[in-house]
Every structure is written in C-alpha cells, then in structure tokens.
Amino acid sequence: MTERPTPDLSILETRVYRGANIWSYDRAIHLVVDLGVLEKFPTNTLPGFTDHLVAMLPGLREHSCSRGRRGGFVERLHEGTWLGHVAEHCALALQQVVGHDVRRGKTRQVKGRDGVYNVIFGYADEQVGLAASRLAVRLVNHLVEADPAFDWDEELEQFIRRAQRTAFGPSTQAIIDEAVSRDIPWIRLNQHSLVQLGQGVHAQRIRATMTSQTSSIAVDIASDKDLTTSLLSAAGLPVPKQESVRTVEACVRAAGRIGYPVVVKPLDGNHGRGVCLNLQDEDQVAEAFEIAREQSRRGHVIVESHVVGKDYRCLIIDGKVAAIAERVPASVVGDGSSTVEQLVDDANADPRRGVGHEKVLTRIKVDDAAIERVRDQGFAMSDVPPEGTTVRLALTGNMSTGGISIDRTFEAHPENVEIAEEAARMVGLDIAGIDFICPDITEPVRETGGAICEVNAAPGFRMHTHPTIGEPQFIAKPVVDMLFPPGATSRIPIIAVTGTNGKTTTSRMISHIFKGMGRKVGMTSTDGVVIDERLVIRADASGPRSARMVLQNPRVDTAVFEVARGGILREGLGYERNDVAVVINVAPDHLGLRGIDTVEQLADVKAVLVEAVPRDGHAVLNADDPLVRAMRRRCSGQVVWFSMEEPGTETRDMIDAHCRRGGKALVLNPSERGEMIVVKHGPREMQLAWTHLLPSTFGGKARMNVQNALAAAAAAFASGAPLHDIRQGLRSFSTNYYLSPGRLNEIEVNGVNVIVDYCHNAPGMRMLGDFVDRVGDSLEGSHDLARPSRIGIIATAGDRRDQDMRELGDVAAQHFDVVIVREDEALRNRPRGETAGLVLEGVRAAMAAGARCKQAEEVLDEIEAVRHAMSRANRGDLVILCVDQHAAVMTELENWSPQAQAGAGFSDDSPLADPDYVAPTAE
Known part of the structure; x- marks a missing residue:
C-alpha cells in the first residue's frame, strides 16, 4: 500500500534564546520538530501545497532563502524542500505580517535522528515569535491535510490582535528605534511600556514618553488643570478663565460667572475623554458635568471659557519645541450619495486606521456622543450629506478619538513658540504637550486671541511621527539626546x-x-x-x-x-x-x-x-x-x-x-x-x-x-x-572563605590541614591532585616519625555520564591514600547511591591497578562524610573536602574544634570570626 502524507509535523521542544547563542549572533527561537511521515514528502510531492501557502502568506514571495534573491524561497518550494524548513519561513512571514522586521533563520537536521530538525528563527517580541511558531506548524499541517476546524482568516486575525496587545506603542517604539540606531542597549522591564535604556549606572528608564528625568511633582501639576492654569496665569501666559467645581449646581453657577459659551472637562482626565465644548446654556452645562465627572479620578470638574480657534499641539522636549501639529477632529466629507454611516465605514477602511494606538490613525468610533454631535449638525447617521459638506463626529481633535493631524512645526510664530516653551518650564516637565487653541498658529496668540487650554505629561508622539498631512518629525532624537547627551556612555564594561x-x-x-x-x-x-x-x-x-x-x-x-x-x-x-x-x-x-x-x-x-x-x-x-x-x-x-x-x-x-x-x-x-x-x-x-x-x-x-x-x-x-x-x-586576593568561599579554602583543625574546594569533575581533579601532591610532599618533609596521610572526600553531579564518574574516581585514587565518596543533595534523576557507586567503581579499579589509594569508603551524606574524614585524620594529615554546600561544611568544621577559628582561614577579620555573619549557601 502506498504511504500518503498525513499532518504529522509536531514541536518536540521549544527554547527561547535571549542573547547570542550557538545558532545565532542575536536572539532567536529554537524549535525541535518531528516531521513523522512527512520526512518522505518534500513540498514538490504535495499537489497545490506551494500555491496555497503563498496565497495565504504572500510575504513569502519576498524571502530570498539560500538563493540570495527575491523569490528564492518560492523556487525552493517548487523544487522541493522539507516541511521543517517551510515552518521556519512561515514563522518569519507571520511576524512580518505584524510589522516585525525579522529575517534570520536556519533549519538543520538533528544528527542521528531521521525526520527530526532544529528550526531556528529570529524574533522581535518573544510572545509573538512563539505564537508565530505554533501557528506556522498548524498552517503547514492544514495544507498537508485540510482541518475543518482551522479557519485561516480567523487564526490570522487572532494572531494579529495578540501581537498588537504586546507591541510597544508608537511613542515608545520611536524612542527605542532611535536608541538602537545609536547602539544604546535596551531591556523591556514589563509587558507594557516600561523600558530601560543603557546599562547599570548609565541606565535611564522610559514609560511611553515619561522618562527617568520626568518630575513627579510636574506630572501632578499637569494632572491638576486648575493648578496648571493658575501657574500659567501667574507667569503672564494666555489661559482661559477657569473654575474648579464638584457639584452640578456649582458648575452651572461658575458657567454663569465666566460667561457662555463654556467648556466643561474633568480636572485630571486625558486623551480628551469627558471634554464637552461650546456649551451654550445651563442644561448643556448640567449634562456635560455628569460626563466630565465620570472621567475625573478625584470627582473634580473644570469649567472654563470657550476659546474659539484651531486645536494645536506643541511638543516640548528638554525645554525646546520639537514639533507642532494641528489636530482636526474626526470627520467625514459628504460625496452626495453615501450616508454618514457609510462614510464612516469608508474612512475606517483606510489601512492606516486601527484600534487604539496600534496604527498611525485610530478608527472613528460611533458612540452616543458621536451620534449626538452629528444630530447637532442637522443630520442622522442614515442621512446623505451634500457633496463637500464636512460632518464632524467628535468635538476634540485627539488622535485617540479618530482625529487626524497636520504638521505645522515650521509655520508657528516665534512668539507662540516662546509661550509654549515657557509653559513647559513653569510646569517643570522635561517632555510636555502644550495644547493651544487659537485662530492661526502663524500669528501671535496675544494679538489674534487664543489660549493654552492644557499642559499634558507623557504626550503621544504619533501625531508628530506619522502626521496625516505634512512631513514627519523625528522627535525621538531630542528625547535620546536629553537622556544620553552626545558623548555620553550608555554601556558598562x-x-x-x-x-x-x-x-x-x-x-x-x-x-x-x-x-x-x-x-x-x-x-x-x-x-x-x-x-x-x-x-x-x-x-x-x-x-x-x-x-x-x-x-x-x-x-x-x-x-x-x-x-x-x-x-x-x-x-x-x-x-x-x-x-x-x-x-x-x-x-x-x-x-x-x-x-x-x-x-x-x-x-x-x-x-x-x-x-x-x-x-x-x-x-x-x-x-x-x-x-x-x-x-x-x-x-x-x-x-x-x-x-x-x-x-x-x-x-x-x-x-x-x-x-x-x-x-x-x-x-x-x-x-x-x-x-x-x-x-x-x-x-x-x-x-x-x-x-x-x-x-x-x-x-x-x-x-x-x-x-x-x-x-x-x-x-x-x-x-x-x-x-x-x-x-x-x-x-x-587570597582563597580565604571571605573572598573565595568554597574554592581552596585552607584551615587547620586540631593540627589537621584541611582544604575545602568545589572540584567535581575529572579534569578538575587532575589539577587538584597536582596541588595535593605538591602540598603533600612539603608536609611529608616536615614530619620525621610518620608519613602524613592524604584523605579526600569526592563527589560529582548525577547528570554526568557513567564513564565520567568512573574517571573521577580513577583520578582521585592516584593522589589520595583514603578516598571517601559522598553524593550531592540534588541527585539529578539518579537513585540514591548510584552516582557514588559509579565513582567507587573507578576508585577500586585504579586501586587494583596499583594506584596510591589504599582504602575507599562510601558515606553518602555530605556532613556525615566530613565528620568521618575528620574523625580518622591525625595531626599533620592533609584532608581535601570537595563540597557541594560549602557554608554547611565550614560551619561543621568551625563546630568541630575551637582551634578552627584561630586557623589560617579564620583571622579576626574573617567572616566566620563574626558571630553575626550568615554564610552564603549555594542553591
């Protein structure tokens, strides 16, 4: 019977490399995959596989693979390549779909295992890379044999949404990109926007557009719109009349004192939420108060005079204007045949628009406030506005509510620039967003009328880096200049x-x-x-x-x-x-x-x-x-x-x-x-x-x-x-316990010379044995009556090979008169006594061949082995303790005899001479 392909591709093991590794100079994901029966079916033997795959992931056409030219991978698909290699390219292509520029990858067969491959590919975000690997394997299996439960469009959309949840916002990403271009290292400190730039003593932190240098007091001031207005007014800067209220009655009275039209907004809101503009009477003010209070964290609401003009955002970085954008509220323009609702759908179909801050523009949201705004202009959502008529769906020009931005950086009047910079200085923010309302930013606001309506901490960069109209401004540069001035160091050795x-x-x-x-x-x-x-x-x-x-x-x-x-x-x-x-x-x-x-x-x-x-x-x-x-x-x-x-x-x-x-x-x-x-x-x-x-x-x-x-x-x-x-x-530098715990620590216990060391493998035992011979020979020359004995306690980890354990015993037998074999506390998947037994086999084999060792014993517990060695040692003997828990062993030796504290290893300034010292333990 002819064997047929079945969807057998599976992931046996997954590793995430977060730095240079044996496969790549940069971080990568490593999959060990098993092709199963698919090892016998390269892509050229699977009818329609390549065409369907490229149709689902068109980005594969750009992959050069080993050919070094565009379309090289598709050529390999037609000629025939194995499906582990296909999974690698699919994982890369999926990450490219969500905007991650990753291209590195390789696939190699695991030596000695047919159908098992190492698949390695780069990633920009760890969670996205892992999700891409899983979806890539499912896609390959689906193309081998269709899975009715596998809906590619739905799976791809879920993958994109997941990537968007873990992605940096546009502001954070802009700063990171600038840092990377300057070879400044960065570390993501949480799953959100908290990032460290630089290392150690040179490190700076950012969270979106807040930095390590952002004053907490300045942020509090900017969050309190009443206090902000007071400070700016005291500095002689143009601000609207304003009052802070807590009840609807006080709100109505304040509006009357200020004079209609007024604006009602939360005291400590952001992103334009809860802001109601151009209120003409008491009823509108009362209704707006409830809307604003819902968005206020402390329940305070601001009533201020309504300033007529265009909405401008001035971005101040390190005391200087870095960019200016005109913000236009979300709106649609009638074409004479489409309803308002259809016009909104057409606008949201723009590929630049997405949910929240995932793309350069945000989708226009049609909620009760938007419907009410359309009704105020004389339309319903089902009406067809005349051609050329602009219908606004929001009062404020915030990008987060679907607005657009027009770059005005080089058009602002110098006096307006000076006012914006002074406002940021008064509040004390290193990065500030100054909201101007004025007829024209190119004319002085003191002459044309206008005011600063808000000062924002952590302003978004999106409207400046990706304006809807105009040239983008590279505003991440002054941010990084502020954190790392030219010539400043960002790395530690x-x-x-x-x-x-x-x-x-x-x-x-x-x-x-x-x-x-x-x-x-x-x-x-x-x-x-x-x-x-x-x-x-x-x-x-x-x-x-x-x-x-x-x-x-x-x-x-x-x-x-x-x-x-x-x-x-x-x-x-x-x-x-x-x-x-x-x-x-x-x-x-x-x-x-x-x-x-x-x-x-x-x-x-x-x-x-x-x-x-x-x-x-x-x-x-x-x-x-x-x-x-x-x-x-x-x-x-x-x-x-x-x-x-x-x-x-x-x-x-x-x-x-x-x-x-x-x-x-x-x-x-x-x-x-x-x-x-x-x-x-x-x-x-x-x-x-x-x-x-x-x-x-x-x-x-x-x-x-x-x-x-x-x-x-x-x-x-x-x-x-x-x-x-x-x-x-x-x-x-000496090997006393304070400077080098567990490494050649020498002490004297009742006239016995004791060395505590960590030696645990045969190569190390050869070097330690050479040391034992040199020290032992010098001790023998100083004793006339009897030759001092050399007693060694040895052990190794349970994850070594059997021959390595026997070799350790063999080497130790060449240098010690007595060998005591113990075991580590962590057995590493071996039964108790097995590791020690293998080491003893090596010792006894060497003894039979004429090695120095004359006696071999097994005492599995480390402390019991130390006690046993010390009890049989005589004055002048040399005892070598190869330890696992060195602190516990040193404590045992300290308790063994009062002389231990006065020995070579326990001087007055030694840690073990301090009764309050808690020795470190190796876990």
Missing part, C-alpha cells in the same frame, strides 16, 4: 568568563581587581549575584537571567559574569555583547546533555562568548589549550593570549609572533628566583608579579590558580586597568 574549570575563581579575581580600583562591580557566579561586595542572591547565578539582573542595577559600573554551558544552551547569553571574553579551558564535562556529546561541541558552546566580542573588544584565550586556541578565528576583536608554557616551546613561539605584530599576551618567565608573570604588548615586556608571592597560589603550588591569575590579569589588562592596580589586586 562587561567581562564574561567561561571554561570547564576555574570560572568562579577567575571571576572573583577580576572582580577583586576592579573593586580595588574603586569600581562598583556586579558579579555573577555559581554562588550567587554579588553587587558591590554584597551577596544579594544565593543561588547558582551563572546563567543569562542573573546577568540581566546585574545590568539592571543602577549602582553597577562594571560587570563580571561567570557564564556556564547550561545557560548558553538554555537561553543564550543574557546580553548583546561582552567587551572582554575569557576562555580558561575546555575539557570533557557535562557531555551527553542537550545534544553536546563531544568535547569539540562543548568548545563550540564556550566559543559563543568569543563570537560576542565586538571589533573594539578583546578575547582572552588560553594558548595552551588547542580547543581554546582555535577560537581565535571566531573573534571580531583582538586576541590576548595567556600561557604557562616556558620560552622556546611552540606555544611561546606563536605568542612571540603575535606580539611582534602588536598583539598582547601574559606569560610566565622562569628564573632562579621563581616564575614571573610578564605582560607582553608589542615589543614591550612588563613584569607584573612573582607567582609564589600571590596568596592564591599557595607559594606557586596551586598551578590552577596560577592559570586563573594569568587569565584574570589578562582580562583586566584588556579592559584598560593599570598594571599597578592589577598587581595590587592579585597580591591582595
């Missing part, structure tokens, strides 16, 4: 650190260097988020969300991010680019997770940081690691090498050639006195520090921290830090 091992310590070293320079550093790491030396969140904060949290903090002027593999794969980077990317090493770890099966693939993930370096940035790379060295080809900026190799090696020869071309590097130069860290920049060599004098290196024995110090110094040097500040930072 971002230093991102990644690697298999050493990320946290290197990040702490870099942060410590900049703290010594007086910077307010925001740092993320696996221990949490630190803002200016204060731990604000205790959690694994090496992902993109924590990075965004730092960039939103108004105190931070330098950001140091530890970036882990998991965050990159899950959401991408939490920012657009990093000024300095540091890659310490790449070794087998976390393999077999999220499609990363080889160390080369893991290197591709780490390289995302290098790809996020701009042309004026730097990538700090470990020249000793071949996988890291290969990342230089992915860097748009400059490469700064660091190396622990001795002079004369192939690596050092490569670095010397790099520096002869003007490059930068940090290397170790050995001598009789020890190893010197040397900064190389072009032909110059500058001595930085002896490695054995850096506290974090334990006299040079902790080779992993020598490497970390090289990386940290290179990052600081690339960021422009002076050498003496880098030197001082490295000399003052």
Whole structure:
C-alpha cells in the first residue's frame, strides 16, 4: 500500500534564546520538530501545497532563502524542500505580517535522528515569535491535510490582535528605534511600556514618553488643570478663565460667572475623554458635568471659557519645541450619495486606521456622543450629506478619538513658540504637550486671541511621527539626546568568563581587581549575584537571567559574569555583547546533555562568548589549550593570549609572533628566583608579579590558580586597568572563605590541614591532585616519625555520564591514600547511591591497578562524610573536602574544634570570626 502524507509535523521542544547563542549572533527561537511521515514528502510531492501557502502568506514571495534573491524561497518550494524548513519561513512571514522586521533563520537536521530538525528563527517580541511558531506548524499541517476546524482568516486575525496587545506603542517604539540606531542597549522591564535604556549606572528608564528625568511633582501639576492654569496665569501666559467645581449646581453657577459659551472637562482626565465644548446654556452645562465627572479620578470638574480657534499641539522636549501639529477632529466629507454611516465605514477602511494606538490613525468610533454631535449638525447617521459638506463626529481633535493631524512645526510664530516653551518650564516637565487653541498658529496668540487650554505629561508622539498631512518629525532624537547627551556612555564594561574549570575563581579575581580600583562591580557566579561586595542572591547565578539582573542595577559600573554551558544552551547569553571574553579551558564535562556529546561541541558552546566580542573588544584565550586556541578565528576583536608554557616551546613561539605584530599576551618567565608573570604588548615586556608571592597560589603550588591569575590579569589588562592596580589586586586576593568561599579554602583543625574546594569533575581533579601532591610532599618533609596521610572526600553531579564518574574516581585514587565518596543533595534523576557507586567503581579499579589509594569508603551524606574524614585524620594529615554546600561544611568544621577559628582561614577579620555573619549557601 502506498504511504500518503498525513499532518504529522509536531514541536518536540521549544527554547527561547535571549542573547547570542550557538545558532545565532542575536536572539532567536529554537524549535525541535518531528516531521513523522512527512520526512518522505518534500513540498514538490504535495499537489497545490506551494500555491496555497503563498496565497495565504504572500510575504513569502519576498524571502530570498539560500538563493540570495527575491523569490528564492518560492523556487525552493517548487523544487522541493522539507516541511521543517517551510515552518521556519512561515514563522518569519507571520511576524512580518505584524510589522516585525525579522529575517534570520536556519533549519538543520538533528544528527542521528531521521525526520527530526532544529528550526531556528529570529524574533522581535518573544510572545509573538512563539505564537508565530505554533501557528506556522498548524498552517503547514492544514495544507498537508485540510482541518475543518482551522479557519485561516480567523487564526490570522487572532494572531494579529495578540501581537498588537504586546507591541510597544508608537511613542515608545520611536524612542527605542532611535536608541538602537545609536547602539544604546535596551531591556523591556514589563509587558507594557516600561523600558530601560543603557546599562547599570548609565541606565535611564522610559514609560511611553515619561522618562527617568520626568518630575513627579510636574506630572501632578499637569494632572491638576486648575493648578496648571493658575501657574500659567501667574507667569503672564494666555489661559482661559477657569473654575474648579464638584457639584452640578456649582458648575452651572461658575458657567454663569465666566460667561457662555463654556467648556466643561474633568480636572485630571486625558486623551480628551469627558471634554464637552461650546456649551451654550445651563442644561448643556448640567449634562456635560455628569460626563466630565465620570472621567475625573478625584470627582473634580473644570469649567472654563470657550476659546474659539484651531486645536494645536506643541511638543516640548528638554525645554525646546520639537514639533507642532494641528489636530482636526474626526470627520467625514459628504460625496452626495453615501450616508454618514457609510462614510464612516469608508474612512475606517483606510489601512492606516486601527484600534487604539496600534496604527498611525485610530478608527472613528460611533458612540452616543458621536451620534449626538452629528444630530447637532442637522443630520442622522442614515442621512446623505451634500457633496463637500464636512460632518464632524467628535468635538476634540485627539488622535485617540479618530482625529487626524497636520504638521505645522515650521509655520508657528516665534512668539507662540516662546509661550509654549515657557509653559513647559513653569510646569517643570522635561517632555510636555502644550495644547493651544487659537485662530492661526502663524500669528501671535496675544494679538489674534487664543489660549493654552492644557499642559499634558507623557504626550503621544504619533501625531508628530506619522502626521496625516505634512512631513514627519523625528522627535525621538531630542528625547535620546536629553537622556544620553552626545558623548555620553550608555554601556558598562562587561567581562564574561567561561571554561570547564576555574570560572568562579577567575571571576572573583577580576572582580577583586576592579573593586580595588574603586569600581562598583556586579558579579555573577555559581554562588550567587554579588553587587558591590554584597551577596544579594544565593543561588547558582551563572546563567543569562542573573546577568540581566546585574545590568539592571543602577549602582553597577562594571560587570563580571561567570557564564556556564547550561545557560548558553538554555537561553543564550543574557546580553548583546561582552567587551572582554575569557576562555580558561575546555575539557570533557557535562557531555551527553542537550545534544553536546563531544568535547569539540562543548568548545563550540564556550566559543559563543568569543563570537560576542565586538571589533573594539578583546578575547582572552588560553594558548595552551588547542580547543581554546582555535577560537581565535571566531573573534571580531583582538586576541590576548595567556600561557604557562616556558620560552622556546611552540606555544611561546606563536605568542612571540603575535606580539611582534602588536598583539598582547601574559606569560610566565622562569628564573632562579621563581616564575614571573610578564605582560607582553608589542615589543614591550612588563613584569607584573612573582607567582609564589600571590596568596592564591599557595607559594606557586596551586598551578590552577596560577592559570586563573594569568587569565584574570589578562582580562583586566584588556579592559584598560593599570598594571599597578592589577598587581595590587592579585597580591591582595587570597582563597580565604571571605573572598573565595568554597574554592581552596585552607584551615587547620586540631593540627589537621584541611582544604575545602568545589572540584567535581575529572579534569578538575587532575589539577587538584597536582596541588595535593605538591602540598603533600612539603608536609611529608616536615614530619620525621610518620608519613602524613592524604584523605579526600569526592563527589560529582548525577547528570554526568557513567564513564565520567568512573574517571573521577580513577583520578582521585592516584593522589589520595583514603578516598571517601559522598553524593550531592540534588541527585539529578539518579537513585540514591548510584552516582557514588559509579565513582567507587573507578576508585577500586585504579586501586587494583596499583594506584596510591589504599582504602575507599562510601558515606553518602555530605556532613556525615566530613565528620568521618575528620574523625580518622591525625595531626599533620592533609584532608581535601570537595563540597557541594560549602557554608554547611565550614560551619561543621568551625563546630568541630575551637582551634578552627584561630586557623589560617579564620583571622579576626574573617567572616566566620563574626558571630553575626550568615554564610552564603549555594542553591
């Protein structure tokens, strides 16, 4: 029986990348889709598929795809392409329907899985992009086999309405577009119009056209129309006579005192709601009072004299007139054959008109007020007005009620401009909308008559950026100029650190260097988020969300991010680019997770940081690691090498050639006195520090921290830090618990030398084992009676591969006399004891092959394992605790013996010497 196509396309997995990622330099949505039986049916085998698809989404004709020309994708459809690729282009086309300019996309088969594809495409709004992906899959399936419940027109309309609900208003979007054109980063802070421009200490916020610089008092004044009129009148500015009332009787009496005709409006309304104009008698005033009171938040109503003339809106930004528009109330013009109702329908059919602020014009709303207004002009909605007769449907010229705008920016009389600017200054608004009523804006209002009827906070930009008649005004420019004057900085330096091992310590070293320079550093790491030396969140904060949290903090002027593999794969980077990317090493770890099966693939993930370096940035790379060295080809900026190799090696020869071309590097130069860290920049060599004098290196024995110090110094040097500040930072950074909790913390407990560290994988254990051998050898030389024992507590996470767990045990057995295997509290989908059992297998296999280890034990609970290790240790022994919950372990050691507080790790200024100190916990 011949197999036939069925609608099998389905989404297996969805990821949203909010920054650079392994697929794209920019944010993207990643779908893993399964074609099912459709894998056997490319588009050229589906009769009518292409024609129907293009008819439903005509924008696909513009897609170039891999052909690089208009219509390239349609050619691919006719020739035959797979439906995962079609879903990608449909998701892009749907976003383009709602005005989002997104074009990036790619589709690749998942290795080793027939019919399963990675579909990646860009997005402008996350929720719209996700909705587009779901609708695209439904559309493709519908075209394969028609679904009676699938109404394309209705589905498309619902999608458009959803996009409109989450879209920025025209004012906010105009400011964001201007910011983007100046390379100013932005972050959406809620689902509405609250947006942050810039980063950290340079950040400014906007909400529609209110800014961080908008005075709250000025907004209150503008909202109180009575107070506004009083202030303007006191300044000698033309304003109408006005009174504030709370009852209908007071309203009628005030109208009589002011003199008819009058205007009645809410004291604190907006968008022209509740405004009643040209009221001629007491009955109209009484009726208008109820309308105005409904729109007044505090129940106060304004009665003022009716000023005759045209309605003008003067936009003032930072004290200067930026644009002027004449506002014409919603109206239709008779053609001699259509009714008023038909004329309104024809006007609303204009594609420029939409609901609310979604488009440049708003649809004319026919409500009771509009019908009454038409009746006042002698017509009913079913009447046919004579040709050329204008029928108004609203009293006010607000765009939100269906009005139109005519640009008058360059026509206003200078005196009127001066009056508008003075009005904004009197109220105190940085961005103000001044409403003028006057016969002609080109003539002085003091001579022709006219007045300022309102001063508005947060004025809309739509009438100026998209006037119905006249030239648009680029008014977002002065707004951004006000927030970020020419030459002002909008970004803070971002230093991102990644690697298999050493990320946290290197990040702490870099942060410590900049703290010594007086910077307010925001740092993320696996221990949490630190803002200016204060731990604000205790959690694994090496992902993109924590990075965004730092960039939103108004105190931070330098950001140091530890970036882990998991965050990159899950959401991408939490920012657009990093000024300095540091890659310490790449070794087998976390393999077999999220499609990363080889160390080369893991290197591709780490390289995302290098790809996020701009042309004026730097990538700090470990020249000793071949996988890291290969990342230089992915860097748009400059490469700064660091190396622990001795002079004369192939690596050092490569670095010397790099520096002869003007490059930068940090290397170790050995001598009789020890190893010197040397900064190389072009032909110059500058001595930085002896490695054995850096506290974090334990006299040079902790080779992993020598490497970390090289990386940290290179990052600081690339960021422009002076050498003496880098030197001082490295000399003052130690691995005590206060500066580096859980990383090579050394203490003495009853004569036992204890090291607390986070080591949890085989590559890290090799480096830690080298340190243990160096320290252990020095301890053996200081004891004449017996050789000190080396006791190690080890563990790993349950999401590692079985062979990785066995390898960890094998490596540990080479360096310890006694190995105690424990387990983390989070088992990561393994039964209790399984992870420890696999590690023990590796230990015992190594013991059978003649490894140093003579005894292996299993104590699953972390604290119980610590107690067991300490109970069997003798004076002079070396105990290495590879911990998960380092704060709990340090507390246990502190309780174990009073001497712990007086040990090397607990000086008088140590946090554990403070009885009120609450140690951080890694969650």
